[in-house]
Amino acid sequence: MEDNIQNICTECQEKTKILYKYRDGFFTPKLKGINHLEVGYSWVISNPVTIFIEYLYVVWKRIRRLIRRLSNWLFPRRPHIHAGRLDSYITGRIIHADHKETTSPIHHIKLEFWGRTKWYLGFQWRKLGETESNNYGIFHLDYTLRQARNFKTGSLRLEIHQPFEVHYNGDKPSTSHRLYHSIPLIKTNLIGMGYYVHTLALPLWEYRKDTPLPRTFHSKDSHLISEVFSQGRIDAFKQQVIPIELTKRKHMFQIEKEPGMLSIADIQADYPENLTICLEKKLPGYSRSDEWFGIRMMNGMNMGSFQPDKHDASLYHIRYFGICNYDHNTKFALPDADIVFRIDSAGPPKPVSITFTGQLNAYNNDPWQKHTYTPSSGDEWLQAKRLARVCGSVVAEVDDHFAGTHVNTEQYAIAAFRNFRKNPVTWLLYPHLKEVSVINVSADNILIHGFLPSNTALTEKGVKDRVYDAMGTQNWKGWKPMKVINDSHTYAIAENLFWDITGKFVDFFFEKYEAGIKEHWNEVYSFSNDLVNHSVAVFQSQVITDMLSTEERERSRERFEYACFRYAYDPINSVKIVDGERKVVSPITLTENFQHEEDFRNLKSACRYAIMMATFSHTWINEHQYDDLGEILYNCGGLRFGDKQRGVMAPESDLSIAPDLTRSTQMLWFTNLLSRTEYGFITKNEEQDIHPYFIQLLNENKETFAKLGVDIESIESRTNI
Numbered sequence: 001m002e003d004n005i006q007n008i009c010t011e012c013q014e015k016t017k018i019l020y021k022y023r024d025g026f027f028t029p030k031l032k033g034i035n036h037l038e039v040g041y042s043w044v045i046s047n048p049v050t051i052f053i054e055y056l057y058v059v060w061k062r063i064r065r066l067i068r069r070l071s072n073w074l075f076p077r078r079p080h081i082h083a084g085r086l087d088s089y090i091t092g093r094i095i096h097a098d099h100k101e102t103t104s105p106i107h108h109i110k111l112e113f114w115g116r117t118k119w120y121l122g123f124q125w126r127k128l129g130e131t132e133s134n135n136y137g138i139f140h141l142d143y144t145l146r147q148a149r150n151f152k153t154g155s156l157r158l159e160i161h162q163p164f165e166v167h168y169n170g171d172k173p174s175t176s177h178r179l180y181h182s183i184p185l186i187k188t189n190l191i192g193m194g195y196y197v198h199t200l201a202l203p204l205w206e207y208r209k210d211t212p213l214p215r216t217f218h219s220k221d222s223h224l225i226s227e228v229f230s231q232g233r234i235d236a237f238k239q240q241v242i243p244i245e246l247t248k249r250k251h252m253f254q255i256e257k258e259p260g261m262l263s264i265a266d267i268q269a270d271y272p273e274n275l276t277i278c279l280e281k282k283l284p285g286y287s288r289s290d291e292w293f294g295i296r297m298m299n300g301m302n303m304g305s306f307q308p309d310k311h312d313a314s315l316y317h318i319r320y321f322g323i324c325n326y327d328h329n330t331k332f333a334l335p336d337a338d339i340v341f342r343i344d345s346a347g348p349p350k351p352v353s354i355t356f357t358g359q360l361n362a363y364n365n366d367p368w369q370k371h372t373y374t375p376s377s378g379d380e381w382l383q384a385k386r387l388a389r390v391c392g393s394v395v396a397e398v399d400d401h402f403a404g405t406h407v408n409t410e411q412y413a414i415a416a417f418r419n420f421r422k423n424p425v426t427w428l429l430y431p432h433l434k435e436v437s438v439i440n441v442s443a444d445n446i447l448i449h450g451f452l453p454s455n456t457a458l459t460e461k462g463v464k465d466r467v468y469d470a471m472g473t474q475n476w477k478g479w480k481p482m483k484v485i486n487d488s489h490t491y492a493i494a495e496n497l498f499w500d501i502t503g504k505f506v507d508f509f510f511e512k513y514e515a516g517i518k519e520h521w522n523e524v525y526s527f528s529n530d531l532v533n534h535s536v537a538v539f540q541s542q543v544i545t546d547m548l549s550t551e552e553r554e555r556s557r558e559r560f561e562y563a564c565f566r567y568a569y570d571p572i573n574s575v576k577i578v579d580g581e582r583k584v585v586s587p588i589t590l591t592e593n594f595q596h597e598e599d600f601r602n603l604k605s606a607c608r609y610a611i612m613m614a615t616f617s618h619t620w621i622n623e624h625q626y627d628d629l630g631e632i633l634y635n636c637g638g639l640r641f642g643d644k645q646r647g648v649m650a651p652e653s654d655l656s657i658a659p660d661l662t663r664s665t666q667m668l669w670f671t672n673l674l675s676r677t678e679y680g681f682i683t684k685n686e687e688q689d690i691h692p693y694f695i696q697l698l699n700e701n702k703e704t705f706a707k708l709g710v711d712i713e714s715i716e717s718r719t720n721i
């Protein structure tokens with residue numbers, strides 16, 4: 001019987017596996033772009049006339065590309081410098097626009113000085129000089145005055161080039177640069193020995209000022225863009241998302257015109273079958289069983305952390321903290337849930353009780369009311385498991401998915417892209433940290449502003465405050481994967497294996513480039529400063545506890561204790577105080593030049609952690625969303641209180657507590673979108689930017705991962721959805 005269940009589960013996992021099919025045709029609708037996604041109506045082009053106009057636009061873009069290529073051929077920018085005696089110079093300083101001049105230079109950035117001949121001499125480019133800024137952002141570019149002032153020269157410009165992409169040719173890395181900004185210089189201003197262009201404050205990888213989170217400011221000026229998606233990522237996304245978008249649009253249209261003609265069952269049937277629906281068809285009732293509940297709590301999207309019970313060694317707790325003190329609406333339930341499991345030396349966890357703290361119906365709004373359910377509670381046990389799943393999903397999406405992987409990875413990305421240019425760590429980190437800052441802009445719109453406030457109990461303010469708190473226990477120092485409880489704990493086994501592989505890869509890289517890493521230590525120093533100074537305060541360390549009630553203080557303490565356990569966080573490692581705030585992230589080094597071997601180990605640990613978060617940790621939660629949140633009545637972002645005394649403790653057949661039609665299609669659209677539009681995988685290495693040793697290590701462990709239900713081909717190299 002057990003083997004049969006296992007076979008059916010495997011069959012369903014295979015059947016509902018995420019596929020990446022790229023289908024396209026001339027008159028098929030097209031998405032305008034990733035940043036035009038909306039929880040309501042995304043910007044889709046479907047009218048044949050608009051499609052034709054869009055086609056003309058695409059043709060025009062192709063022609064423009066051809067013209068540029070022709071122009072590059074006619075007017076090549078040869079790297080050779082046209083100079084005689086270097087008798088003059090341009091000097092200045094480049095700083096980040098977000099900081100005080102003395103503290104935030106843009107160091108080691110490439111500058112080039114170009115001249116262009118007059119039209120009757122063919123607009124030819126002449127490279128007149130090049131340099132890079134020093135540790136303090138100061139640059140000194142030598143050139144030949146006579147060359148620049150030559151009557152043939154029509155125009156002059158100073159260009160700033162940012163390192164942009166890393167490529168591997170075999171195991172040989174290289175960094176390509178792209179033009180970030182150019183400043184026209186007037187020829188007649190170049191007189192005498194030197195020309196001072198003053199201090200240039202640029203928004204290159206600038207921190208946002210409108211949020212306490214370490215987020216990237218994206219300039220609207222197309223000439224000052226810090227990061228864009230790769231073309232491959234944009235193309236893959238647009239094509240994969242269209243069928244899902246059209247399904248949602250159809251539902252939204254029906255809801256607007258004839259809501260009575262649409263049901264939750266219709267909506268469900270229009271989206272691809274997910275894991276639990278497939279299971280229900282083959283094994284009715286199994287997806288609602290205790291066994292499945294235990295399996296998914298252990299190895300599903302939420303990959304719960306089992307905190308040992310303080311009194312009984314065979315019992316463990318998974319804890320979800322709900323609305324707490326966050327701003328919330330009164331439509332949806334989101335109580336705290338304490339789920340107790342018995343876990344034997346073999347087999348999945350067996351749930352023994354679920355205790356909710358908080359409001360379960362529209363009439364009793366006491367936030368401290370407690371309700372406990374056990375397997376002997378009859379139908380209420382089924383209802384309690386459903387509510388626990390829902391609480392778990394909200395916590396997983398906000399705390400683990402968005403804060404723990406997206407924002408957490410972004411804080412390493414900004415600090416890395418601001419600082420690593422000459423240090424070999426550039427080749428290690430860039431491929432894994434790219435694109436997260438741009439996908440997070442979309443997440444702000446569709447997740448934080450759109451989906452979560454309308455589908456869960458939390459308001460937008462509530463979500464933002466919660467994300468800040470959730471970041472307060474995310475630190476590289478001391479982090480380790482979850483402890484394996486028994487052989488059924490496949491998530492933890494896979495997580496440990498991936499962590500070991502990442503460690504081997506990072507060790508290998510640091511051994512190979514040790515000299516270069518130590519030589520350019522000042523970049524590590526500024527990386528560490530940016531990372532730490534912009535990290536959030538330790539979890540609720542800014543809260544004045546005297547203002548809290550006894551219950552609130554106790555919950556805050558328990559929540560912190562559970563978060564420390566789940567995220568392997570030890571507050572002793574958060575040592576830096578900035579403006580009275582104890583920063584959560586630990587410094588990597590305190591010296592501008594390399595001095596301590598321990599700092600070298602710190603850097604290794606921080607890189608290993610950042611890669612882990614950006615790859616395995618994000619992939620896991622992202623790709624399992626459709627498994628666990630792909631059936632409306634099984635799980636969702638929020639159960640409505642409804643108008644009955646029993647509130648959310650009602651059967652699935654009571655549709656008054658289920659998401660309404662709009663929210664149902666939005667949820668399936670959203671989870672489909674996130675789980676099915678991934679692009680950029682480690683082993684596929686679509687952009688030739690992954691170190692071959694990392695790929696080799698994963699391939700060597702392919703079979704072991706497969707036995708744990710992990711397909712290594714689907715592990716993303718970066719967080720970009």
Ligand SMILES: [Fe+2]
Pocket residue numbers: 401406618622674721
């Ligand atoms: Fe994601």
